Amino acid sequence: MDTNKIIADIKARKLVPVYLLHGEESYAIDLVSDCVETHVLEEAQKGFDQTVLYGKDTDFATIVSAARRYPMMSDYQVIIIKEAQNLKWKEDELLVAYLENPMKSTVLVLAYKHGKFDKRRKVYKVAEKAGVVLESPKLYDDKVAPWINSYVTTRGWRIHPQAAAMVAEYLGTDLSKVVNELDKLMLNVPKEQEIAVQDIERNIGISKDFNVFELTTALAKRDVVKAFRIVDYFAANPRSNPMPVVLGAMGSYFTKVLKYHYLPDKSPQALSRELGVHPFFTREYDIAARSYNRRKTFDIMSHLREYDLKSKGLNAVNLEQGDLLKELVYKILY
Incomplete structure (x- = not known):
């Protein structure tokens, strides 16, 4: 599914029981995971109905036990598993059984980073039926500059092609790093003004003459x-x-x-x-x-x-x- 569509649905509270987020590029995974963490529950509810676990520190028995609980202070219980790639996926029978009949009041997020999830596994197919699966592929070098242009444009700014190319050349394909620098740029460049090479030099520190x-x-x-x-x-x-x-x-x-x-x-x-x-x-x-x-x-x-x-x-x-x-x-x- 499209990342923007998933985020729009979450904000509109069109929630599903499971979000399996996987891929080599972490940016979209973090974006959706953070959206669930931020928008599903109010701050006062999070202490009762939100659980954040890390793959290397938990197991499927703990995850499923938590997922089967009912929410205490809201309509939903949120469980976010960060670094889910560190779980022992060969022992996922309990998760498969849960996803075949998930709790409608539980929102389970599995953030599987730094690689593609094995689509041959039964848990993948069950997750597709039960909720949303998002694959976040690594962006190739020649696609970064167009991505930068799209990111800036959707937020109402404009960027000169040479400026976008400079950012792409120096920051590479790590979109989280790219976004961090672009957000700083947009704070310092008026919306009606095109982001130019000089702005890159002033705000990111890349020399416009020596690069x-x-x-x-x-x-x-x-x-x-x-x-x-x-x-x-x-x-x-x-x-x-x-x-x-x-x-x-x-x-x-x-x-x-x-x-x-x-x-x-x-x-x-x-x-x-x-x-x-x-x-x-x-x-x-x-x-x-x-x-x-x-x-x-x-x-x-x-x-x-x-x-x-x-x-x-x-x-x-x-x-x-x-x-x-x-x-x-x-x-x-x-």
């Missing part, structure tokens, strides 16, 4: 002076620009350049769709592809793998990461 996004742009244009100026900045600020983040972003970028070379339709609309980038950026991939032909792009991918290994200590003893990055950029440009 991976600007480095790949400089490389695309073969702007040697700017590329090495950025690399020098990275070398001087390694904690703000860790090698794995820089190499990961460069790898993603040149993978798209390579893909560009093999696309029959190079119109902005097709490039946006196939490369998973905002149409605003397609022109840059035209430039990068002219700067680096197929063979050179393959060589760059090989260099990136080589320097990833060197950054981990293979055949690069006592070399600073800044020096490795300078070598890599030199090989890309020349």
Whole structure:
């Protein structure tokens, strides 16, 4: 089911006996779990009718025993099992039996994080019949910027594509972390004003001039002076620009350049769709592809793998990461 629909139903008190929330991305799981914890009972009722347990500290006998109780001070009893992946799921017979005939006055939330629930298990099928099952898959790198744009837009703000790309590049796929930073941004940028690159620099601390996004742009244009100026900045600020983040972003970028070379339709609309980038950026991939032909792009991918290994200590003893990055950029440009 759609996360927004589930949350809307909970707030409208259209409740079901069980919510099985699972997946690699924790954000949606926490969102639904927190909504149940916040909206089903009033504060005065929670001391009597709300129980929060952790998977590693409980078992199915305890959970089912609690679930079979009647509420004392409200129409519902809420039981939330956090970190449910730590339960001994091979011993879930009691839970299966309960879910086949659950208490209508109990709302049971199973927050199963950091992986998909085994859909072959009987408990999964029973949970689907008894209530709501939500799978929260991990977001791929190229989907983060569109997700950021959607999140900001649904809250009434606007964000420039380059600003969204910067946030995605530096914060990665951890949506809880992304949302935390976006919420801070929206507190500091007026609603009628588009969130710009300068706002990212002021509020998140990512330099608008010295970041991976600007480095790949400089490389695309073969702007040697700017590329090495950025690399020098990275070398001087390694904690703000860790090698794995820089190499990961460069790898993603040149993978798209390579893909560009093999696309029959190079119109902005097709490039946006196939490369998973905002149409605003397609022109840059035209430039990068002219700067680096197929063979050179393959060589760059090989260099990136080589320097990833060197950054981990293979055949690069006592070399600073800044020096490795300078070598890599030199090989890309020349």
